[in-house]
Amino acid sequence: MSIIKDYIHQINESCGKHRNFIVILRSNKKDEAIRKILSKTEEKIFDSPLFTKIKIKNKEVNIYRTGKILIKNMEGKEELEKFLEEILKD
C-alpha cells in the first residue's frame, strides 16, 4: 500500500461489469512512476503524442502526459491495487 500512497494521488473507477480505473499520479512523482511502469512493458501497442498504450501482465495500460493512467478490465479495486504495487515497484 505504501507504494500506492507514494505515487498515486487519486483513483477513479468507472461503472460496468469490468471496471476501468483512472489512476492519477502525484505530480511530483509522475515522471518517476511513468519510468517504472514503462520498464515493466511486455508489449508496446503504440506510442503516440496522444498517449502510450502498453500491455503488462495481459492488462492494457494507457499512459497520458497529464500523469493519468487508464487501466482497463479489472475485476475490482483489490485486483487493481495488487497490479499497481507490481508495476510501481523497483
Add this chain to the structure above:
Amino acid sequence: MHLDPLKIREDFPILKREINGYPLIYFDNAATTQKPIQVINAIKEYYEKYNANIHRAVHTLSQESTRLYEEAHYEVAKFINAKSYEEIIFVKNTTEAINFIAYTIGLRKLKKGDEVIVTLMDHHSNMIPWILLEKIKGIKVKYIGLNPNGTLKYNEFEELINKKTKIISFPHVSNVLGIINNAKYISKIAHENNSLVILDAAQSVPHMPFDVKEIDCDFAAFSGHKMLGPTGIGVLYAKREIMEDMEPFIGGGDTIYNVIFNEKEKKCDIKWNDLPWRFEGGTQNIAGGIGLMEAIRYLKKIGMENIKLYEKEITEYALKRMENELNKTIIYGVKNIEERSGIIAFNINGFDSNEVALILDQYGIAIRSGFHCAQPLHISLNIPSSARVSFYLYNTKDEIDKMIEILKEIEKLSEK
C-alpha cells in the same frame, strides 16, 4: 439572434483558466455548468451583508435574508410559469426532488400492486427511487423501451398504462442523447388515465423556455447547478392542489405552524405550516437559493429562446462537422436537430470512451465519458459506454473546431 458568446464569456472567470497548458474548453455542461460573476457576487454579497437564518426571527438581518430567500421562490415560479411561489419547493438537486415525491406521494399514497412507469432513457435518479419503492411497498415499476435511434417507443405508453398506473415519470430531455421528449403528449395520456406526471427537467429548464402550465405536468424537478447557479440547490415544482394536504417529507423547524402538547392525552397536536415552507424542514441552503435567483435573472436577461436557438446553431454545426469529417465516429440519437438539445453522445471505433475523454483532457477539453448515470439506456441500445459533449451559452464554434481537430488525430491512431 441576440446572443454574443464572446461577450457572455467575459462574465465567467473560470473560462479564463488554462488546463494542461491549453485554454479551458468546457463541454461538460450536462453534468454541471460554470458560474457567471453575477452569481458568484450574489452569494458573496449574501454572506457579507445579509447572512442570518430565515423566518421566525424578529431582527432586521433575518428579515432581509428571509425577503431574499422568499424572492428566490417567486423568481423560480415566474421562470417556469407556476401559479404561485407556493408550488416551488427548494431541495438539494433533481435527485432529491424525485426522491421527495417517491417518499411523500409514493410511500404514503401508493398501495401494493400500484404501478409506476419510467423509461429506459431515464437517468438513474429517476429509476432508483421507484425501484426502492418497489422493494418497500410492493409497487410495480414498468419501463418504456427505446427505438434503435434512442427515441421513446411512444406506443408503449398506451400499452403499459392501465388502472393500476399511478405515476408516469420521465425525462424531458435525455442526458445522454439530448433527445427532447414530447412532454405534453405524455402528460395528456397520463391524465386521461388518472395518473400523475413527474417530469425530470434537469436537462431542459436550463436550455429552453419551460412552462409547467403548457406541459401540464404535476411535478417537475431540476437543479440549480445545471443552469449557472450554485451546487446544493434544486427545485421541485409541485401542483398546489396535490400537495396542500400532504404532510412534510422531512419533519422539523419551519414545517410546522404550531406544536401543542396535549397534557391530557400526552401527545403533540400539530398544525402544519403553509406551502411551500411545510416541505423545507430545517435551515435551508439560503445562499444557494439566492444564487439560483441571480442565475435565473442572468438567463432571463439573455432570453431562453435566444439560448435555445444559439445551442441549436452550435450543435448543428458540431454534428455536421462530426458527420462529414470523422469517418470512424458513431454519433447516437436522432438526426433531426429540432428533436435534440445541445448534447452529443458518440464513440470512436477502436477506442473506449474514457480514452477519448483522457486524450481531450490533455488539450484542456472537458467532456464526459462512461454511462452518464444511464446504464439501462446504454444496455438497451447496445452501446458499451459513450463519450458525451454538452454545450451551453458560452461555448463557441471555435472551441468545437479545436475538439474536432483532436478527434481527427484520435481517428488517425486507430489506423495504426
